Amino acid sequence: MATPRTLRTRARILDAALDLFERQGYDATTVNQIADAAGITPMTFFRHFPTKDAVLVTDPYDPLIAQAVGAQPADLPPLERTRLGMLAALGDITPTEDATARRRVALVTQSPSLRAAVAIGTEATQEAIVEQLVADGVDPLDAAIAASACLAATTAALLAWGTAPSDVTLADLVHRALAQLALEKP
Amino acid sequence: MATPRTLRTRARILDAALDLFERQGYDATTVNQIADAAGITPMTFFRHFPTKDAVLVTDPYDPLIAQAVGAQPADLPPLERTRLGMLAALGDITPTEDATARRRVALVTQSPSLRAAVAIGTEATQEAIVEQLVADGVDPLDAAIAASACLAATTAALLAWGTAPSDVTLADLVHRALAQLALEKP
DNA sequence: CTTGAAATGTTAGCGACTAACATTTCTAGG
DNA sequence: CCTAGAAATGTTAGTCGCTAACATTTCAAG
Numbered sequence: 001m002a003t004p005r006t007l008r009t010r011a012r013i014l015d016a017a018l019d020l021f022e023r024q025g026y027d028a029t030t031v032n033q034i035a036d037a038a039g040i041t042p043m044t045f046f047r048h049f050p051t052k053d054a055v056l057v058t059d060p061y062d063p064l065i066a067q068a069v070g071a072q073p074a075d076l077p078p079l080e081r082t083r084l085g086m087l088a089a090l091g092d093i094t095p096t097e098d099a100t101a102r103r104r105v106a107l108v109t110q111s112p113s114l115r116a117a118v119a120i121g122t123e124a125t126q127e128a129i130v131e132q133l134v135a136d137g138v139d140p141l142d143a144a145i146a147a148s149a150c151l152a153a154t155t156a157a158l159l160a161w162g163t164a165p166s167d168v169t170l171a172d173l174v175h176r177a178l179a180q181l182a183l184e185k186p
Numbered sequence: 187m188a189t190p191r192t193l194r195t196r197a198r199i200l201d202a203a204l205d206l207f208e209r210q211g212y213d214a215t216t217v218n219q220i221a222d223a224a225g226i227t228p229m230t231f232f233r234h235f236p237t238k239d240a241v242l243v244t245d246p247y248d249p250l251i252a253q254a255v256g257a258q259p260a261d262l263p264p265l266e267r268t269r270l271g272m273l274a275a276l277g278d279i280t281p282t283e284d285a286t287a288r289r290r291v292a293l294v295t296q297s298p299s300l301r302a303a304v305a306i307g308t309e310a311t312q313e314a315i316v317e318q319l320v321a322d323g324v325d326p327l328d329a330a331i332a333a334s335a336c337l338a339a340t341t342a343a344l345l346a347w348g349t350a351p352s353d354v355t356l357a358d359l360v361h362r363a364l365a366q367l368a369l370e371k372p
Numbered sequence: 373c374t375t376g377a378a379a380t381g382t383t384a385g386c387g388a389c390t391a392a393c394a395t396t397t398c399t400a401g402g
Numbered sequence: 403c404c405t406a407g408a409a410a411t412g413t414t415a416g417t418c419g420c421t422a423a424c425a426t427t428t429c430a431a432g
Contacts, residue, residue, distance in 0.1 A: 003398085145342050148338040153334060229382080230379080
């Protein structure tokens with residue numbers, strides 16, 4: 001179910017899309033243009049990516065984060081637990097991933113519709129975390145509050161990192177975002 | 187610039203839209219249907235509301251919150267400051283507002299695109315808070331983290347309130363959401 | 373009344389996205 | 403090498419949100 005041909009066109013779409021997005025902006029780029037540049041039909045584009053924004057927005061971290069949250073001591077308050085879990089799951093991203101990530105983040109900051117897509121994407125992660133916490137007896141409302149606060153903090157840091165380029169690594173960024181939510185100051 | 191005629195059609199659009207949304211869902215309702223039910227043209231709809239979701243999503247709290255945040259003691263950590271500010275601005279919503287709010291929130295929880303619209307809507311509030319904090323010397327990144335965490339927590343609580351109806355008041359809800367972000371436990 | 377501006381209608385179109393059906397392209401088996 | 407059969411792509415036609423340019427109606431003040 002992952003034939004070489006599929007992977008090839010998928011990569012071509014991705015290349016063409018990123019190129020056009022960076023040259024003329026996300027909103028100014030139509031799916032038709034992407035399809036033309038990739039040598040395919042608009043229809044084929046949507047067979048590989050469900051939406052236009054899916055080219056940029058993909059969240060492969062959901063299961064890892066939720067699992068890491070569940071692995072934290074269950075007697076901690078919900079916020080502290082998700083905080084430590086996310087830190088464990090995201091705290092050691094290798095600097096190699098930074099380069100490609102930066103391109104995508106820089107693009108996402110450009111358009112509100114893209115940030116909206118990111119928000120939808122994080123919902124899945126949030127629900128996964130909530131599920132973990134609720135399974136351990138945490139009140140659903142408290143779980144939702146804790147999860148969304150931690151996710152929003154890291155997302156905000158990520159977007160700020162995209163707009164104002166600094167040479168901070170992604171891992172440092174996550175640490176800084178979550179440190180501010182720590183219950184007691186060091 | 188607020189003639190009686192304008193207000194009347196605006197109200198008719200709002201009535202028709204809420205009615206249709208509740209009867210057949212947000213996504214299943216087209217602007218054409220709303221326009222028909224309101225006795226107008228789709229074009230006229232968009233002259234009163236910039237987008238379909240604008241009928242449900244409106245955030246009139248921005249300036250109050252930012253101001254309240256600025257009014258908190260400047261020597262507190264950013265998170266604690268926005269937390270107390272939001273508590274001051276939103277902590278005493280009258281129960282009268284609850285009924286109409288509940289209808290809207292219940293609808294918003296139905297559709298991902300609507301929740302995304304809410305997220306984009308809160309961006310303005312977030313920027314207003316960040317501006318306040320930065321003006322007092324707080325690092326922009328830290329300000330963004332604090333503001334987004336507090337806003338996300340209250341939004342999450344609000345949406346949970348919409349899905350699982352309880353007889354908690356809006357003010358109680360805000361208190362509960364923000365209490366979890368308090369730096370030291372009582 | 374009448375006049376002039378505000379509000380609405382008309383037409384035409386773009387862009388994201390979908391469904392049903394036809395067609396090409398690769399890939400495995402003989 | 404060649405030929406099924408499936409996977410990938412193309413075609414066509416359409417819906418829905420949304421916009422622009424221009425014509426038309428409605429209403430309130432003189």
